[in-house]
Amino acid sequence: MDHFLYRDGALFAEDVPVAEIAAAVGTPFYCYSTATLERHFRLFDEALEGMEHLVCYAMKAASNQAILKTLAALGAGMDVVSGGEYARAIAAGVPGERIVFSGVGKTREEIHAALSGGIRQFNVESEPEMAVINEVALELGVVAPITVRVNPDVDAKTHAKIATGKSENKFGIPISRAREVYAHAASLPGLKVIGIDVHIGSQLTQLEPFRLAYEKVAQLTEELRADGHEITRLDLGGGLGIPYTRSNDAPPLPTEYGALVKETLGHLGCEIEIEPGRLIAGNAGIMVSKVIYVKEGEDREFMIVDGAMNDLIRPAMYEAHHDIVPVVEAEAGIEKRRYDIVGPVCESGDTFAKERMMEPIAAGDLIAFRSAGAYGAVMASEYNSRPLIPEVLVNGDQFAVIRRRPTLDEMINRDTIPEWL
Known part of the structure; x- marks a missing residue:
């Protein structure tokens, strides 16, 4: 459910007309x-009720500070994957003890910043990274709390570019080597092992891959405890998918996911962390674009809009589907037409949809790309020297620009001309 609905034929964001x-x-x-962000966070929080837990929003999905502050006010932690994301979380007022640092390529500088500013834990991805965290912790005279990310070799049955839990993926250490790696971690004086981390992929639409991974984590927990490790926390990652279409083939609900977590891991007495990003932010955002031209083709029409692949890259990168709707609803019963919906960037890949059936659209009309809140603005670029587009947050009958559109001069003036030119 989201809060982008038609009223008297006009699309509203909560109580604000999108056209306004x-x-x-x-x-x-x-x-x-705001209402959708808050609702989706609470769904996860309530799904784990009865277990000690922390919902750490995976801020790579959408990292504007206004979004972070909205979620932090509800008690959310943050899952970060870079020094920049860590700095954003701190700037948004999230305390270090609610920030989890993930990612396969943490630099010495990023580790130093997190240990200096406060961190809940590092989710360690490799033995070389473990060695560096230990060195930096000893230099600072602190002990770094860590989990080790294990790769359970489970097929998440999702898009190949967002699968992370198979043996050929770059993430984590093979679960078959976990006991050896944990023994090494326990020998390093700058580290304190507190738990296990696992994350098998994004946009999962079935619960079975989670079950397979969590059963392996449960077994590993028992083995590591038998080896003398104090395993008190299980970081289960994120990955639960969202409905990108209005069909009945919807992904599992957070309540169903929470029930699975309790069934497979509840007997271990561990604190549970989860790191949802897409499910919190995805359907909480839309991208609004204006139709520039409608061009006749051989067997279809081309709807050329002012949004482009640099603004929303998911269709070009992942062949992703977004429902696309008019901001002013068409009259009932009007015959639909076939459109390729494309942007102005000079690449054939700048295509949002092919042969999409929609009510007739004219130049100047507004359209909305649904389910664009996750991996939309954060993946945008200035390709073709197109300025980054604004972000707006709605709260009831109010709205505010939370990132403005830079001017062309601001964009160009970031370049520096060498003296010899």
């Missing part, structure tokens, strides 16, 4: 719903 925002900030732009 477009008139104020121009197109294209991203728009997020």
Whole structure:
């Protein structure tokens, strides 16, 4: 469920007409719903009720500080994967003890910053990384809390570019080597082993891969405890998918996921961390674009819009589907037409949808790309010298620009000309 609904034929974001925002900030732009963000966070929090837990929002999905502050106010932790994300979380007022540092390539500088500023734990991805964390911790005179990310070799049955839990993926250490690696970690004086980390992929639409992974984690927990390790925390990653279409083939609900966690891991007495990103932010955002031209083709029409692949890259990168709807609803019963919906970037890959059936659209009309809140603005670029587009947050009948569109001069003036030119 989201809070982008039609009223009297006009699309609203909560209690604000989307067309009103477009008139104020121009197109294209991203728009997020506070009510949807809060609802989705609470669904996860309530799903784990009865277990000691922390929901750490995976801020790589959408990292604007206004979004982070909205979730932090509800008690969310943050899952970060870079020094920049760590700095954003701190700037948004999230305390270090609620920040988990993940990612396969943590640098010495990033580790130093996190240990200096406060960190809940590092999710360690490799033995070389473990050695560096130990060295930096000893230099600072602190002990770094760690989990080790294990790769359970489970097929998440998701897109190959967002699968992370198979043996050929770059993430974690093979679960078959876990006891050996944990023994080594326990010998390093700058580290304190506190738990296990696992994350098998993103946009999972079935529970069975989670079950397979968590059963392996449960067995590993028992083995590590038998080896003398104090395993008190299990970081289960994120990955639960969202419905990108309005079909009935919806992914499992957070309540069903929570029941699975309790069934497979509840007997261990561990604190549970989960790191949802997409499910919290995905359907909490839309991208709004204006139609520039409608061009006749041989067997279809081309709807050319002012949003482009640099603004929303998911269709080009992942062949991802987004429902695309008019901001002004068409009259009932009007015959649909076939469109390829494309942007102005000079690449054939700048295509959002092919042969999409929609009500007739004309130049100047506004359209909305649904389910664009996750991996939208954060993956945007200035390709073709197109400025990053604004982000807007709606709260009831209010809206605010939470990242403005830079001017062309601001974008160009970031370049530095060498003296010899």
